[in-house]
Amino acid sequence: MEQRDRSFFDEINDYHFGNLSAQDKLLFDSRLIIDLELAAAYEEFSDTLKIIKQQNIHNLKNDFQLLDAVLDKEFLSNQKRKPVILYIAATLVVLLSISMIYFHQNKLDNPAKAYYEKDIGLPVVMGENNNIQLDRAMSFYKLNDYEKAKNILTLLSNKKPTDTLTYYIGVNNYELGQYKNAINFFKKVDKQSSFYDKAQYRLGLSYWQVNEIDSTRQVFSNLKSPSSSYSVQAELILKKIK
Amino acid sequence: MKTDFINSIKSGKKDELLDVYKRYRNDFIRWAVTNYNVSIEEAKDVFQDIIIALYQNITDGKLTELNCELRTFLYQIGKFKLLNLKKREQHKTLYEEDFLHVTPMGVDTFFDTDEEKYINYELSNYLSHLCENCRTLIDLFYIKELPLKKVAKIMGYKNEDVAKKKRYECFKKLTVIYQKEKQNGTKR
Structure with a gap:
């Protein structure tokens, strides 16, 4: 009996591992149909083999479980670290954006800034000047309160516009960073006015500030003439914006 | 790779x-x-x-x-x-x-x-009922699927016939354990 079992077992193994020739395999397939004992032995073999395979998967799962303990720890620590990393990343992005805006702003501002000098304003001698409001405006201007200075100058200009008022409204707009408004006022200063050169120079700088390079070039080209008190600066600026 | x-x-x-x-x-x-x-x-x-x-x-x-x-x-x-x-x-x-x-x-x-x-699946650990040698032998034959000659060498058997005989014995033991468990399970 055992001999027979053993013989079946060896044959089944050869069949299972593909060690039989095509002819022998065909023969074995036929015997599986007609030989009930062999068929039963084969079924028994298949069942046991399945158990072996399942046991192997079971062992594999145990190995995974051992790894899971370590991997779960890593996973959780990464999860905890994630918000901190996100927080740092967000802060860096904000800082980077601010610095880029600042850098960009400076890039636009700096060239014109380097050539700008603050107008000293008109002398304020209380009692000697009939226009007290203009004195007040100049006082505010000298105290760097350009908004108040501009308001007073605008009120005065609405009553009776003069080149002096127009020029200083432009200057205050420039100081406030309102370059487009400044351009409108500097442009209005009459050619005959004593403020004309100053206004033109600041007009050029205002154009530069808003990146209107053609207009900037035009204004400084006019100021290049030796008769202008800004000819040297105009030359330098023209070279710079080439 | x-x-x-x-x-x-x-x-x-x-x-x-x-x-x-x-x-x-x-x-x-x-x-x-x-x-x-x-x-x-x-x-x-x-x-x-x-x-x-x-x-x-x-x-x-x-x-x-x-x-x-x-x-x-x-x-x-x-x-x-x-x-x-x-x-x-x-x-x-x-x-x-x-x-x-x-x-x-x-x-x-x-x-x-x-x-x-x-x-x-819920699996009783049938293989644990076998001796260490049998477990290794079954692993080499049926999991790693190594040829008889190699298994005989690894296990230190004299020749392939000994390996074949041992393979039969171990497999048979496992089958008996499994069939017995299966019958007990059906009876329960």
């Missing part, structure tokens, strides 16, 4: 599989949780199922080559499993044609039809 991996697994080197498990598990879980609205536990189970299915398909000879990177392969299979998981939850019909290119046999056949049986 891809073929090397398959060959290693086929020759019974589990370490390679455990390496893959370690390397991709946590990233996969994060990806699954983020993209498929599954819980961490579900994602863990899916990943383990994928690795086991990968192992079974390689050892059964169903998967002989990978036509993409292993990571891509695992994620594609994962996508399929996760969608099926969601499908089961939502009872919706899904089409999986876009995954069919992943393996030569198609992802839909990647998971065995007996998959649930493989994954959820």
